[in-house]
Every structure is written in C-alpha cells, then in structure tokens.
Amino acid sequence: MGDRSKARTTTTSRDVVIAELRQRILDLSIKPGSSVSENELANQLGVSRTPVRESLILLAGEGLIEIYPQVGTFVSRIDPAAVADAQFIREALETASLRELVATIDDGQIGTLRDILDQQQLAVRSQDVDRFFELDEQLHRTMMDLAGHDSAWTVVRSARAHLERARRASLPVADTLGRMLQQHTTIVDRLSSGSTDEAEKALRSHLREVFHDINEVKAQSPEYFANGRSRPTRRAHLS
Amino acid sequence: MGDRSKARTTTTSRDVVIAELRQRILDLSIKPGSSVSENELANQLGVSRTPVRESLILLAGEGLIEIYPQVGTFVSRIDPAAVADAQFIREALETASLRELVATIDDGQIGTLRDILDQQQLAVRSQDVDRFFELDEQLHRTMMDLAGHDSAWTVVRSARAHLERARRASLPVADTLGRMLQQHTTIVDRLSSGSTDEAEKALRSHLREVFHDINEVKAQSPEYFANGRSRPTRRAHLS
DNA sequence: GCACCAGTACTACCATACAAGTACGCTAGT
C-alpha cells in the first residue's frame, strides 16, 4: 500500500532490475561517480539491454543516475546542493505531516509507533545497523501513513535516497544508534502528549543530524562528492 | 537552471516526445482515462516505438501515466486522493519556502515579483487565460527560486501537474483571474511587509482555491475522475 | 434470452541489430 504508481499486478523483469539497481546504489555497492554500462549490467543480471536501459532512465528521473548520450551513464555523486534540497523537502513534508498527526492520533496508533521503537531497542543492543535503518525508515513512513499522507512518502523516499547514501557510508560510531533511538523516543513522547510545537522541533533537529554524518563521510571519502562541475570520466568504473 | 537532472547537452528524440506528451496530457488533448498505445503514438510522432515507450515509462514515474503490462497504457484519471496528496505536498513546500523568503528578501527581488503581477494585470484585462497561468507558474516558481529552493520546484511541478489538469478544464469564470491576481497581490504585499504568518495564511488559502475548480470540473466531466478502483477499458480511446 | 467458451486481435515486454556519436590511445610529425 501507499504506492499509487503500482498500477500493475504482474512483476516484470524491469521491476526486478530497478529494485536491484536502487539497492546497489543506496548501499554503495556501486560507488557514486562510477560508470554503469548498459551492456555490463545486462550481462550481470542476465537480461537484455532493454529493461536495464529503461530502469536507468527511470532512476535518472529520481536523480540517482546521470545519463550522458553517447558518452556514458554514471551514478550521481553526492551533491551538497542536492543534499540540502532533499533535506528541505523531507523536513517540510515530514513536519507538516507531524503537525496534522498530533491532532488526530489515538492510543492504538501510538502503540504501533512504540512497537517500532522497542524493536529498534533490540537492534541497538545487537548493533544490527541494517536492521536499525530498516526500522528507521519504517518509523518515519508510518508517521506519514498515519497522518494520511502515505503517497507523499514516495517523494520523501526519493529525497531520502540522496541523504541515505551518505549516512550508510559513515562509520557507525558506537553510540550513534543509541542517540538516534533517543531522538525517536522524544518525538513519539511529545507526539503522544499533544505538544505540537515541541514535537516538530524534535523532529526537525533529528532530521538535521544527517548533516553531521555527511560531513564525516566527506572528510574520509571526498571522491563521492561532486566538488566541481566536471563530469566523471568514462573509465571511472575501473576499481 | 533549476533542473539538476538536465545532465546532457544534446537533444534526443525522446526529449521531444516527453515534452510533447506532457503537454498533451496537461492541456487535456489526451483525456484522462483514455488509452495511449505505443504504436499509435509512434506513428503520429514519426519515431519508432522505443523513444515513445521510454517516455511513457518516465511519465509513469511522475504519475501521469499508468502502465498495465500486456494490457495497455492509460492517461491517469484525476484521483481525488492523489489531488489531495499533491495539494499537501505543494502547500508544505511552498509555505516552507515562503517563510524562509520573508527573512531574506530584498527590494530588488520584490520588484521582480511585482513585475510579474503587472504582467498578470495585462493578461487579466485581455482575458488571456493561457498567458495568465503561464505567469502564475512563473510567480510561484520565482518565489521558490528566491528562497533558494529552485530544485524543489521539480517536485512541486510534478504535484502541480495533477492539479493543473483539473484547473485547465474548468470554465474560466469572468472574475476568476481577477480574484487570483488579487490573492497574488496580497501575498506579495505581506511578503514585502515582513508579516510571515499572514503571508503564509494568504498563500495557503490561495493554493486551496484549486479545490473549488476541481469540484466544478467533477460536476461537469465526471468521466475524468477515478471514482472506483476499476481500471480503464482497452477501447476507451475511441472518442 | 442468457451464460459460457473458444478464437482472434490487440497490448506491452523483451531481445537484438544497426546507427550516431564520443573518448581514449596510438602514431607520426615537429
């Protein structure tokens, strides 16, 4: 639910390729700035160029891929300006949802959110980073769902993609997950107590934490970032 | 400027097809719910099915098109839920931009906005509807530009597309344009006087006017709307 | 008259072949 664009019932191989590519880009299996050739991907995935190509076009629409005709296709570098924009979009949509949610939320819904927090607690104890971020996405999405804006999540997810790449690359410091969980807890607490302004404030500062992570990544992996106006070179994919 | 996805310099025929299709969908040359076949479009536009197909996939990503594998491709009907979502997104992003803009705007920028208002005044006098809405887009976009969020405009434009189809279909009542202009003027006035909350209020109620137009269209052209969960029929394109 | 069933015509999906264009590397000339 919540994805209005899912107008079909069957699964095409294009769908598979899109999911696979998005996954690889987000978890940095394919590094920002590296080239991705249609032929190469087609061979790897065992399909023809057509579905690969169509997937790349769609991902280019989301800004994760850049296509230069007759030159090559590249994974977008992390652009500080794009990151700032993505952050702005995410912040605007999530805080607006939150304000509406405060007025309508009931005890059962609060229970749903607290369940997610409990599971995050477990993930923190076992230091399961992947699980934690999976739950992070689930929490944020659920809050928008409950506010009745599940379809706006598509936009947030797209914006989030640009931010998430950076976050995943940052070394998870021991207490990072714990601090994030605490922030989540604060948000839900204020949400359940009906303090609109305070809840918004907590959410906003929580979302802005990502800038800290990004600067950290930029320090240790500057090649992931788009510093100049230059385009990646064709043989950038050689690792 | 303002379109980060424009990573290329050459113009491919896919670009042309995309622009043409988006235009036709927005101005209702192709009616909501009608089918668009790859073959048919390819013949009409004098290109092969490939660029047409790729364009349709991209537009499906924006929600303007729905593709059912092995069944057909259809122009999205106007979905009230989607409209509400689009409105929410637009409102959240534009008001957030406006609040930031109040703090940073200078006299020159205010002048730029007032120039647009003057041109709208002319459009109202000559009852040039197309020109008026062109300037409407320009005004809203410029405000986001000035706030430094030009790239978020891409999102707003996508959301706006769902709203705009309805608005274009509504009969332009004599004083509609005049009323909209007055609202624009109020927003810019409050923006220049630094009244953040009042400016936001004016913008918000201005944006919500679209619901009035949409209800009007729904009354006279209910077939444009997605009332049930049913999918359009294949021969829906017979006019 | 109505319901069911099979055939046909249409759809988008995928694979493949060809065309247009760019970048890189080698070679020849300076």
Place this chain on the structure above:
DNA sequence: ACTAGCGTACTTGTATGGTAGTACTGGTGC
C-alpha cells in the same frame, strides 16, 4: 620530449521482430 591528428573501441540512441499475456467478440449450448 611533446603535440596534433586520426583510428579504434566504447558508449547510448533508435528501429524492428518475435513472444507472452490479456481483453474483446462471436458463436454455441442451454
């Protein structure tokens, strides 16, 4: 040693043929 220029190998763009699957239609049995 260095630079200019050309050729090759690579890229994406476009065109087209065949395939799998669905919807509509006409006929048949009830």
